[in-house]
Amino acid sequence: LNALMAAGVMALPLVTLFIAAHRITSRGCNLERKHQTGEAGLILRMQSVGDTLLNRIHLGVWELDLVDQTTTRTSGHDRIFGYETLLPLWNHDLFLTHVVPEDRGEVDRIYQKALVEQAEWRIECRIRRADGVVRWILAVGAPQLDSHGLACRLAGIIQDITERKHQADQFRQVVEMSPFGLLEIDAQGCIGMVNQSLENMFGYVRAELIGQPVDVLLPQRLRAAHMQHRGTFMASPATRKMGSDQVLLARRKNGDEFNVEIGLSPMSTGQSLRVLASIVDISERVRAQQLLSAQRKELLRSNEELSTFAYVASHDLKSPLRGIGQLSQWIEEDLAAGNGAAVADHMRLLRSRLKRMENLLDGLLAYSRAGKSDDSLGPIDVRQVARELFNLQAPPASMQLVVADDLPAFTTLRTPFELVLRNLFSNAIKHHDQSPQGHIDLSGQPLSNGYYEFSVRDDGPGIPVLYQERVFGMFQTLRPRDEVEGSGMGLALVKKVVETYGGTVGIDSDGVRGCCIRFSWPLTLERK
């Protein structure tokens, strides 16, 4: 019977059956029940159980004779309006007085329209019962036509649907108030229902989404793949998380993309398959995770740096210090022995160790500061800056710098960028084995990831592949400091600075002739 009610006016032939039964009894056709056979008997027997059954599902049946304006009703009909026994009189006006004023106008309009058009009607409205309680009812009805095609009777069913209405309301509230974006699609991927959270999340109002393919909520480039996944899911639907472990991307109305997590629940409601998707915006979480992993990486790096610091402090800084101690002792001995010539030599060495110590400390300081001062965002013309930096190194007059024509002018952090170029130039000049002759090239090319790759190429002795990794370490030199004075911090500094801004450093050299050091630098940088 519920199914019949759901089908609404389709149940009308049955209504007619009940009406007929009622008409038989109410008009005093005194037929003995037990003697009745055939249709009339079935009608009577049905009437005996019918009322009870109808009452059980809060169903009332009525008929209005348009000729004499009399109505026939089941007892359940009047009970729905709060009357324990049948009222002596019932008609449309009386019905309207029970409808709450807010719904009355619309109910009457639908009814009158159906009368004029001789069409079926279906109304859901609120009534105030005799006991004053407001209830929801469903009223369906249809005119019955005589042999001339004119309406002679109206028949209808009303049902108290308050419980169902509350349940539906509750369901709707649960759906609407859900903090998850909820979305229902059919087997073809058309959106059937969305809730408030989903509207807010994607920036659409629901009218823009209902009936649309669900793909509008995806970035364009992912739509084809999604269509396939959807097909696979529809073929064997099961409640599960979409995309298992990968981070899913969704697209807002304004084109912004964001990370989501999606749960899928197939709902088969007897008709076609529908799928309820619940969507959570996890972009904050993803951002937090990214931040956390970046911080973790930075922490690991700085811990690594710290332990390297401790190590190099015990080696590289101690070494000139020990030399100084040694030399001072020798000078003492030289003085005692009256060896003036040796004193001068040893003093010179001692001062060179002091100078070395200072260099190492400067290098260490520069290294620990690298990537921290970024208050110098400004426009630079790389070609011009390169020439200035090169000249500042006071290179031998015959050492040449060739700067490529296509190098960019851009806005960046001037200090760290210059530090990188300066160190690379200084290395190329200092370690050139044919000095004062020598060529240094600065060239570059844009990369696809928003970075620009600069290359400093020299025709010096190069760096054998074996040492190419190690030269980026702190205090690493390839020749004894007694031969080429240097802190061994230059490339370590370059690497640290470049990596601070997300770039990479690399070496191309066969270790026989020439060396090219490449580093990538972001074309756009924002002040932190």
Next chain:
Amino acid sequence: MPPSHSTYPPTREATLFIVDDDDIDVMALKRALSKLRIANPVIRARDGQEAMEMLRADQVPAPYIILLDLNMPRMGGLEFLQTIRADAALTHSVIFVLTTSRADEDLISAYRAHIAGYLLKDQMEERFLEVIQLIENYWRVVELPLRVAPPSQESKV
């Protein structure tokens, strides 16, 4: 007289092979040697790489004792130890590490490569003389290996 079974030539002074990039450390070593009137030949390499090249080119007369610094350009002491121990012709070399590093990991890594001793450089004059004295006593007392031919390929099969 039965023929001698000894393959050793008459005892030779051990060569001191210093592998150190710091000129002053080398000067200090030489001063200490002359103070102790030790006249053994002294040969120097400036880093592990150069030391390996000299050893492989047979430029260091056996018997020799290597005095190895750890912190050097190109090839440091620990890397040198790995390389020489993996070299069949040189693996038997007697090596003292002479360094400034007090780091445990350096000390342990060095002994893993079977060094004869780990000596700290940063002691001043008197202690340093003791260190050199120790090395001198060592080579006077122990028998040092002469250059030996690496095991032939055939004998390995």
